[in-house]
Amino acid sequence: xxxxxxSTLKDLFRDYRFTVAFIVLLFLVGLAIASFFSPYDPTIWxxxxxxxxxxxxxxxxxxxxxxxxxxxxxxxxRNSLIISVVAGLISRIIAVAVxxxxxxxxxxxxxxxxxxxxxxxxxxxxxxxxxxxxxxxDKMNIFNTGLLLAVFGWAWDARVLRAQVLSxxxxxxxxxxVLSGTPTLELVFKEYMPYITPLAFSTLxxxxxxxIGMEMTLSIIGLTxxxxxxxxxxxxxxxxxxxxxxxxxxxxxxxxxxxVLLFIALYWLSISISEYLDPRTxxxxxxxx
Numbered sequence: 001x002x003x004x005x006x007s008t009l010k011d012l013f014r015d016y017r018f019t020v021a022f023i024v025l026l027f028l029v030g031l032a033i034a035s036f037f038s039p040y041d042p043t044i045w046x047x048x049x050x051x052x053x054x055x056x057x058x059x060x061x062x063x064x065x066x067x068x069x070x071x072x073x074x075x076x077x078r079n080s081l082i083i084s085v086v087a088g089l090i091s092r093i094i095a096v097a098v099x100x101x102x103x104x105x106x107x108x109x110x111x112x113x114x115x116x117x118x119x120x121x122x123x124x125x126x127x128x129x130x131x132x133x134x135x136x137x138d139k140m141n142i143f144n145t146g147l148l149l150a151v152f153g154w155a156w157d158a159r160v161l162r163a164q165v166l167s168x169x170x171x172x173x174x175x176x177x178v179l180s181g182t183p184t185l186e187l188v189f190k191e192y193m194p195y196i197t198p199l200a201f202s203t204l205x206x207x208x209x210x211x212i213g214m215e216m217t218l219s220i221i222g223l224t225x226x227x228x229x230x231x232x233x234x235x236x237x238x239x240x241x242x243x244x245x246x247x248x249x250x251x252x253x254x255x256x257x258x259x260v261l262l263f264i265a266l267y268w269l270s271i272s273i274s275e276y277l278d279p280r281t282x283x284x285x286x287x288x289x
Contacts, residue, residue: 011276018272024265028258032078040068042075042229054250061250064241073254075229077262079142080212083230086146087211088204091154096200098158100188103165114162120155128152129214133223140224149211157203164199168192198273205270209263216259231255231262 012018040047046066054061060069102113132148133140140148168174168191177187212231218224219232226233234255243252 012272015272015275017268021265021268021272024261025269028077028262028265029081031074031258032081035071035074035078038071038074040071042067042072043227051246051248060254061248063237063248063251064243064246065237069251069254072229072234073258076231076234076255077258079228080215080231080262082142083146083149083215084208084211086143087149087153088208090147090150091157091207092200092204094150095154095157095161095203096196098154099161100165100192100196102158103162104169104184104188104192106169110162114159117155117158120152125152126214126217129218130221130223133218137223137225142228142230145215145218145224146211149214153207153210157200157207160203161196161199164196165192168195202270202273205266205273209266209270212259212262212266231259235259 013022035042044067048058048062048066048068050062050064050066052058052062058068058070060073063069063072098113098117102110102117129148129152136144136148173191174187177191215224215230216232216235219226219230219236220239222236224230224233226236232255235252238248238252238255241248241251243249
């Protein structure tokens with residue numbers, strides 16, 4: 001198992017996109033870890049002079065609320081990553097469960113689950129999220145924000161996983177296992193999960209990007225807890241205090257640059273993994289070697 005993982009990582013690191021994305025993510029995770037060593041409470045205002053330019057004492061300067069922009073950024077990237085991971089993991093659990101049950105059981109069960117999935121796909125998702133965020137605005141902490149996004153972020157991926165299970169169900173090893181009396185759960189976890197797990201991981205990365213973008217959108221329109229620093233709330237405060245008109249580029253660009261780096265890293269990570277898992281690409285790679 002360890003050798004297989006090592007071989008997979010070796011192949012992935014041959015793709016410059018995966019390598020760059022991995023390095024960028026390590027940098028961002030390092031910033032998130034640095035937040036635990038912050039000398040400041042991110043919820044306190046005016047602990048530093050306002051609107052200072054970058055200096056040795058304040059690496060990125062301070063904002064109009066008297067907060068250190070650098071340390072606020074570390075808290076922001078940490079909280080945004082937590083929200084995306086919560087949304088991604090919970091939605092993967094739902095997507096995998098629905099995809100496995102619908103694809104393997106078929107019949108009425110498949111039709112009911114796909115009807116529910118299609119319902120989530122066709123509803124005006126953003127408007128529903130805005131409405132629900134308004135209703136529970138006072139309870140929109142990090143976990144609840146991630147949970148809200150998870151509830152609406154599984155439908156398309158469940159269909160992708162279902163298609164994979166439908167293909168696996170028609171293969172010879174499935175028929176052999178069924179005829180030999182293999183229990184359904186044992187068949188699913190031992191035979192199907194090795195095929196499903198890489199696909200679930202790939203869709204996890206895409207869902208994390210979506211969750212971060214949606215959190216930023218909800219924050220900018222003021223529907224999250226503005227006392228919790230995230231990439232979205234940091235950008236919202238900068239806009240509220242007219243950072244662009246004041247030419248406070250260090251303030252406004254900090255969440256923007258971090259967001260761009262995070263989106264690019266996750267995107268490159270996703271497409272490099274997807275191409276690695278693509279059978280046609282793998283055949284070409286083996287043939288090239």
